Amino acid sequence: MPTYKAPLRDMKFLLNEVFDYPRHYASLASGENATPDIVDAILSECGRFCEDVLSPLYQSGDEEGCKLENGEVTTPKGFKEAYAQYVAGGWQGLSAPEAFGGQGLPASLGLFKQEMMGTANWSFSMYPGLSIGAMNTIFLHGSDEQKQIYLPPLTEGRWGGTMCLTEPQCGTDLGQVKTKAEPQADGSYRVTGTKIFISSGEHDLTENIVHVVLARLPDAPKGTRGISLFIVPKFLPDENGDVGQRNGVTCGSLEKKMGIKASATCVMNFDDATGYLIGPENQGLECMFTFMNTARIGTAIQGVGPAELSYQWALDYARDRRSMRSLSGKKEPDQVADSLIHHADVRRMLLTQKAIAEGGRAMLYYAARLADHMVEGHEQGDSKKAEAYDDKLGFLTPILKGFLTELGYEAANQGVQVFGGHGYIREHGMEQIIRDTKIATLYEGTTGIQALDLLGRKVLMMTQGGAVREFTLKIANFARKQLTDKRLRPFAVELLKLTAQWNVLTVRLMLAARKDRDVVSAAAHDFLMYSGYVTMAYLWARQAAVAADKLEHGGADAAEFYRAKLATAEFYYERLLPRAQSHATSMLSPTKNLMQLDAEHMAFLG
């Protein structure tokens, strides 16, 4: 059975050499304890946990799935024990405030942890992952009492959490939420309704589950401005904060899904369940979405993880499996045939995976610094700072979430192609990566929704193109500095062209959209993908710049690592980046080609 290896070398290259996290952490209040030694120890320890405990449960979890019997959900064999180890290791509180039992380390460390956990076993990682969403929401919008009751057991991992948004009639369009909350004399509420697609809605890993639920108060305004947020625990906490009376929230059924089968996706029935208002009345959506940017970066990880995992396994296979001879002559004349890795087309697939995994990781680690500042703003009660960084992050998150999950899915598919027919067989684990990864392009807002968020909201509405101008200025400033270096010049020249083009495209779309609002939706997908390719190009150039510098000044130590970085950057620029141009052409094409056909004439099926 294949296993996962934590890519610590690459992670440390990004942290220490490309983005200078040591200095970044030193600048943060929460970074006091995040010294290089401690960060190193945490990453290594986390890597070991992922390799030894989570990775072995990857395939068995998929085979077995979750089971619902008498309202109780059983996770696959080994999950309970692995989760107990996770709790014992204090992993859930890594980036949580010390006041509630956490280790108070920077938020980014939590993302690096999630990357490794999610790559080794995405389904497993969803249980603590969703919980962190609930923790963040309670931390920011809960009353002091609510924080005192819920945060310590959540931070410990003894309790789990969920986010209950989707209902049968609506997912994206949350203005259609129908779940009701009736106020009671004691200040609590009775919550009634059905929520679907609730990850970790019911399971056997924790002694309690804290649901964070969108619902409507009586007489609330229609649409999105009439939704409030409630805490609805599975067991009501007693006066000691321990698990008390069973609440009226139950799992009606488990969804049968394409993948992430070890993650319990529940239909949750709220039947006069006791709930507690969190945050102001009718402002539930804003409260729920405060941490949306970090949640979406969390999902963007699901683009990078599968690319890494699929790459590791495909690379192993391509080194071992022999088929045919290399076109440029026998490479292993003593063998019956050459290894797959000697065929240029197989290398094209492997390097596509590598470029996506490492380029995507660089995009995540770049954004994670901003997330640290945003969280610090919140923790210091400095909402201006929090908002400023949230805005910067807000431009990047749809790109990361939309683009990286699409490319991660492509990488997972390339991995199967490297295996040929064997990739289609379950025992190799490769097709599972496809199935597990597909969800990433759908939840936390589909790729289409990310695209609309990027172009419609972040670029055109909120900043009139300013977000693109600001980001491309940063890229261009970087690129200009590399023009004099022979090895880096090709990247720099290309980046300068692209930054100019990105602005031109933005302006053209802005002008077109003034006359024809459909332009935004029609162009959004191509704009998102274009933005993704350019952003990844920037981050490959950043990596290449460090690699070139190290090769020149760093001696022969690890020279092969840096040469591989330069080679992969070259591959990315020459073989993947050209796709940006087809998106540029498509996005400018007239909306007419999408809108002219009447809905009833889209098929003639008699």
Next chain:
Amino acid sequence: MPTYKAPLRDMKFLLNEVFDYPRHYASLASGENATPDIVDAILSECGRFCEDVLSPLYQSGDEEGCKLENGEVTTPKGFKEAYAQYVAGGWQGLSAPEAFGGQGLPASLGLFKQEMMGTANWSFSMYPGLSIGAMNTIFLHGSDEQKQIYLPPLTEGRWGGTMCLTEPQCGTDLGQVKTKAEPQADGSYRVTGTKIFISSGEHDLTENIVHVVLARLPDAPKGTRGISLFIVPKFLPDENGDVGQRNGVTCGSLEKKMGIKASATCVMNFDDATGYLIGPENQGLECMFTFMNTARIGTAIQGVGPAELSYQWALDYARDRRSMRSLSGKKEPDQVADSLIHHADVRRMLLTQKAIAEGGRAMLYYAARLADHMVEGHEQGDSKKAEAYDDKLGFLTPILKGFLTELGYEAANQGVQVFGGHGYIREHGMEQIIRDTKIATLYEGTTGIQALDLLGRKVLMMTQGGAVREFTLKIANFARKQLTDKRLRPFAVELLKLTAQWNVLTVRLMLAARKDRDVVSAAAHDFLMYSGYVTMAYLWARQAAVAADKLEHGGADAAEFYRAKLATAEFYYERLLPRAQSHATSMLSPTKNLMQLDAEHMAFLG
């Protein structure tokens, strides 16, 4: 549960209006009975069978899968009854020679039948589909006695057939085949070895299964020139041609796969099984591959079918499901939200599916005419004619197989995106289309192998670019005629540019490959995809030309159908075809970006 509707209107448009099949059939010996009325009746009847019998078994077949117990494989509930109906309807012999009980109709009708069956239920269609491969091989290479014994029950469908090529150590590289065949005193052979990935290797649909097996004679030359072909029946036929003694071939296990779970994919153990040589000694590969082009077109159908199915279901969903408001203003003000179909980005996804389904179908029907001529050559013993058409087909088949299965897979993925999170849930059937379709890019030669076959073999080695010159000449001649028509001119201008570019790219690769053989493998994938986009552009222009003509001269009858054709052609040219340019750029990039990295430096995982 969603169902399938046979797209008869579109099929008849292609047959009668675009490709003039009535005249084509009139020119064939086998076309005598393929009058327009009979073709119509066959397609309608087949469509009904697919809609009423096969489509309802689509999801249940996936849920249940096949079971192996005591060496016997049970197909999912309903498959046996459906197969009996298939046999009773005489469908298996549709295009088979009358001499062996077939209806002697043109081969293309068999492809149209396969398209509908495969769209309604790909797994089901594989049982008779593989059998047709065996029938073709025996018809062409079997002795008269072998034909008399095997072809009648195979043509009837009472017996099934398989093609046994792959072994654990080799799939693509069949020179590594190890299965042995020892000659016996009675002229038969003892076949011993293990074959894997054998579709329909064992099942309960037919009373006998005829395996066509690649194996080595003692002292056969090494590699591909030492492989012979054998018939190894599950039950040896007795002197009356009935099922006799059980032979030494058994199903060792069923593969657990990503999809096509209702199709039994078997590990087959041959243990001193009695086999009969078919065709000349050591020429088994040539015999096996005589019908490779038609087999690969059969697989190309698996690009078109899923695109059609996923489109039909996504379109239904997009018309029903309401979410948010259209950016250009409320379209259904009385409803809580607008239907998905009013959002431009959703239309982009739907039209991508439609353009792939209808454009792909046109590519298939274009090639099917050539297949008719090739088969006629074989049937008339006119090997020169057969070869000439096989060569024409040989250029198109890797394009059809490689490009259409990749785009069909994309279309299946777009369908899931239209459904959002619901697409990931099994009950909607959308994720099954992804899982079922992925195999199409892997078997019958992966996309990478198709790409090498196209660029390396068909274009560079066999014709020194002549295949491209010949095909683009045809395209250019067509395009030039459309230049004067205002509606068609944009398509024609683009086509003329592309035909020139295709030739330039071919020559540049040819020159580059003379100095660096890796160029072929490095450029193959992009060349394949580029060729596919241009070929599809040609076939969209062909459809647009007919539609424009009908709109001008045909009166208002069915005007909406033709307008939809023009609109979809426009969408294809403006939003999908630009991708060809990114492939053009990538294919010319240096091989260095693929080859410079040593195999051991492709990852640094400590």
